Amino acid sequence: MIRHFIMNGTRDKGIISKLMALQARVDAISEESRQISASISTIISSLSQSTKRSNLEVIDALPEPKRIKEERNGSGLVTNAEGFVVVHTDGACTANGKVGARAGVGVWWGDNSPSNLSRPVTGGRHTNNTAEIQAATLAIAQARGLGISKLDIHTDSQFTINCVTKWMRNWKCNNWQTADKKPVKNREDLEALDREMAKGQLLLRWTHVRGHSGIYGNEQADRLAVAGAKMNP
Template sequence: MLRRLLVFLVHPCFLPSSGGNGNMFYAVRNGRRTGVYHSWEECKEQVNKYQNASFKKFSTEEDAWDFVNGESSQSASDYAVVYTDGCCSSNGRHKARAGTGVYWGPAHPLNSSERLPGRQTNQRAEIHAACKAIEQAKSQDIKKLAIYTDSKFTINGITNWVPNWQRNGWRTSTGKEVINKEDFERLAKLSEGMDIQWMHVPGHSGFQGNEAADHLARKGAGKAL
């Protein structure tokens, strides 16, 4: 208990923040700064783009600190981690070939490499890679999922744009039809009932999971429709 108190005192960022999310506690075991945080945004600052980050969400602060200190807890509600990527050679051209990659880990049975059906574009491939990961998670009864992707387009789309598009009858702020409407509709539908943390990771920057997902996506693009 004394150790926990000392850590709490020396790190002011661990103090309860205004506007937190109630009774949930976010524990970071491996990140820029380990400790217990009172909101997902604070936790995200410590784990986003951090190689091999380890974090979990708890309903009690005691369980959260147990996780930080390496002690086991029966009430841990950790997130399964998956990397997704989409690619498209000759993007925007007649002979474009797009593929999706989903990477769960070395030699993992759920690792996926597929050719993108339908319109061949990089953005569609990124969205469908995320859809595939969520489908796989649901098949394994995974409810909490951290999706790492280098596609800011996908992240911004599902977290910011889709709610606005839905309110506007699936039209943009300028009144135009949403180009990837069907793809985002599918992603939004699959996301229902899931606790998903969308994590951006820079592409081609040495992150093993992202590089592996990219390899799977490129392999998928080479497959026949």
């Protein structure tokens, strides 16, 4: 604007000199503002990524016993070489997707562990996905009660992992609607999982394991889930 005035307005050298100096100050302020804005954006992005790394980690499917050595700590819990307590969760459902379906959850901490859980799904939706989500939620709640600070959830449910790491943030921003504007089917259970993850300081890792492939912990969690489904009246 000032340059336009100089080019098309006054010819007074004194005024032109003052206007040019003023324009230089405006340019400097604009550049400084741009740099500050860029720095703030960088800091926010860095903090965001740091937060994601600090409380959420995902490992793709591999037979875990072949990859990370596990051992029992003093309390009998299974701990890997990185200090994460390993828990296996699973869900099972008879007649999944049909009338009369019955689902159960299984949470396995170790052989003969008093913390192992086998129970029916709560609520009106009895599906495999519901059971998988509820199993993970229960495991996180238990971990807090056991004083665990680093938890590695082993699950064969890629759906649950995707919900947590890819989809849930957008669903919440969109009032729990999918990209095609349909209600999220497992909203109630996912909200419960989200609330549980947000409590306290718990470093979470999600490890996807292959179901029914001979992984001992997964097989035990599946056994507990199947038994839980049979508890339904």
